[in-house]
Each structure stands twice: as structure tokens, then as C-alpha cells.
Amino acid sequence: MPTVFITGANRGLGLEFSKQYSTLGWKVIACYRNQENSTDLIRISEETNNLTPYKLDITNEKEINKLSDYFFEEKFDVLIHNAGIDGNKCEDFGTMDMSDWVDVMVTNTISPLLVTQALIDNLKIGKHKTIVGMTSIMASIDDNQSGGRYSYRASKAALNQVIRTLSVDLSEEKIKALAIHPGWVQTDMGGINAKITPEESVKSMIALINNCTDADSGSFLLYDGTRLPW
Ligand SMILES: NC(=O)c1ccc[n+]([C@@H]2O[C@H](COP(=O)([O-])OP(=O)(O)OC[C@H]3O[C@@H](n4cnc5c(N)ncnc54)[C@H](OP(=O)(O)O)[C@@H]3O)[C@@H](O)[C@H]2O)c1
Numbered sequence: 001m002p003t004v005f006i007t008g009a010n011r012g013l014g015l016e017f018s019k020q021y022s023t024l025g026w027k028v029i030a031c032y033r034n035q036e037n038s039t040d041l042i043r044i045s046e047e048t049n050n051l052t053p054y055k056l057d058i059t060n061e062k063e064i065n066k067l068s069d070y071f072f073e074e075k076f077d078v079l080i081h082n083a084g085i086d087g088n089k090c091e092d093f094g095t096m097d098m099s100d101w102v103d104v105m106v107t108n109t110i111s112p113l114l115v116t117q118a119l120i121d122n123l124k125i126g127k128h129k130t131i132v133g134m135t136s137i138m139a140s141i142d143d144n145q146s147g148g149r150y151s152y153r154a155s156k157a158a159l160n161q162v163i164r165t166l167s168v169d170l171s172e173e174k175i176k177a178l179a180i181h182p183g184w185v186q187t188d189m190g191g192i193n194a195k196i197t198p199e200e201s202v203k204s205m206i207a208l209i210n211n212c213t214d215a216d217s218g219s220f221l222l223y224d225g226t227r228l229p230w
Pocket of ligand 1: 007008009010011012013014032033034037056057058059081082083084085107134135136137181182183184185186187188189190191194
């Protein structure tokens with residue numbers, strides 16, 4: 001049974017990834033940071049035998065540093081850096097605040113790399129060997145015609161660079177790294193007017209992740225596999 005490790009798995013896309021991988025029979029390590037808003041995830045874990053909730057705040061370095069010992073010699077096939085924040089406190093020119101921007105960079109850009117470093121030995125012994133960064137079309141410099149969203153755009157553009165760099169550095173280990181934009185999805189972050197459901201987005205992304213090859217590593221992709229402009 002392959003294993004997937006998912007951050008921010010208590011709601012939104014992360015919860016949907018957890019449900020769908022669990023239904024497919026994968027072993028799921030589903031990370032949450034607060035028990036109080038993770039009741040759906042905890043209930044699902046009690047109803048299945050292949051989903052394990054694990055407490056991880058990706059901005060907490062102490063928790064990150066415990067990962068390699070806790071999961072020592074466990075094989076991980078897919079690592080999904082799903083947890084993210086939208087930086088809505090500092091979106092527009094004239095409202096920018098340094099500490100808010102730093103929070104967004106730490107969560108969306110730096111922590112995925114630190115978690116990858118902590119779990120690299122687990123991925124090396126897995127079969128699928130795939131790292132996924134949940135990015136956004138907002139990261140695209142070519143596509144930016146609407147402006148605003150400074151911290152979110154910058155953090156996801158930098159995440160894309162992290163993913164691309166991992167694809168180069170880990171190619172000898174046959175580890176693939178993909179930056180995937182899930183579409184505009186109906187979650188707390190995406191809002192009710194978003195175009196697609198989490199079910200639809202995640203179903204496509206799982207197929208994309210399962211079918212990706214070494215040639216896809218380092219790509220910036222829409223959930224359906226379309227290549228996006230950097
Ligand atoms: N929805 C969209 O339309 C859309 C579009 C493009 C990209 N994305 C990206 O897709 C990913 C998931 O988005 P979503 O729509 O599902 O967002 P969401 O509904 O706001 O959920 C965000 C998830 O990230 C977790 N999280 C945030 N900071 C964390 C931290 N420091 N440590 C651990 N977990 C943390 C949250 O946990 P808590 O519940 O504890 O806060 C929650 O589980 C994000 O990276 C987002 O940028 C989404």
C-alpha cells in the first residue's frame with residue numbers, strides 16, 4: 001500500500017486529498033495543527049484503518065525536526081505540501097506590513113522546503129517518489145495582469161522556484177517535484193464563488209500525480225496537467 005503525507009489536511013483541499021487517497025486504499029498521514037478545527041478529519045480516521053492524523057504546524061521548527069525520528073524508516077511515496085495561507089492581511093499596495101509578509105513566506109515557501117528536508121529519507125525509500133507543492137496561478141509572472149496580492153503572489157512564485165530547484169537537486173535520486181495549481185476551488189480560501197469543487201480538483205490532481213514521469217518533474221501545472229506560464 002503506497003503512503004501519502006499531506007500537510008494542512010483538516011479542511012479544504014487537504015481534507016479532500018485525505019479522503020480520496022484513503023478511499024483508493026493508500027496509507028494516509030494527514031497533518032493538522034489544531035484538534036478543535038479537525039473534527040471531520042479525526043472522525044474519518046476513526047471510520048477507516050488507513051488514515052492517521054498527525055499534529056504538525058509547518059511553521060514550528062521543533063515539530064519539523066521531530067519528523068525524521070518519528071517516521072524513521074517509513075516509506076513515503078508522495079509528499080503533498082498543501083498547507084498554505086492567503087496573506088489577506090497584506091494584499092494591496094499601501095497596506096503592506098513586514099511581519100504579515102514574513103508569515104506568508106514562512107508558511108508558503110520556507111516550511112515546505114524544511115518539511116521536505118526532514119522527510120527526504122522517507123521519500124528515497126518510497127516507490128512513487130513525488131513531491132507536490134500546492135501553488136497558484138497567482139505565482140505566474142507572465143500571467144499577472146491584475147496586480148495586488150503581493151505577499152501571496154511572491155510566496156507562491158518562490159515556492160515554484162523551490163519546487164523547480166528540488167527537481168534538479170533530487171533528480172539523481174529519481175525524486176520528482178511538481179508545482180500544481182488546483183484551480184479556483186470552493187474552499188475557505190477559494191470562497192463560494194470559486195469555479196470548481198474540491199472533489200473535482202483533487203480527483204484530477206491525484207491522476208496527474210500518479211501518472212507523472214521524470215519528464216514532468218520541475219513543471220508548473222494546472223490540476224488537469226496543462227502546463228502553466230512561469
Ligand atoms: N482554494 C483555491 O482556490 C486555491 C487556489 C490556488 C491555490 N490554492 C492553494 O491550495 C492549498 C490549499 O488551499 P485551500 O483552499 O484548501 O485552503 P484553506 O481552505 O484555507 O485550508 C488551508 C489549510 O492549510 C492549513 N495551514 C495553514 N497554515 C498552516 C500551518 N502553519 N501549519 C499547518 N497547517 C497550516 C490550514 O490549517 P488550519 O485549519 O489549522 O488553519 C488548512 O488545513 C493552499 O496552499 C492554497 O494556497 C488554493
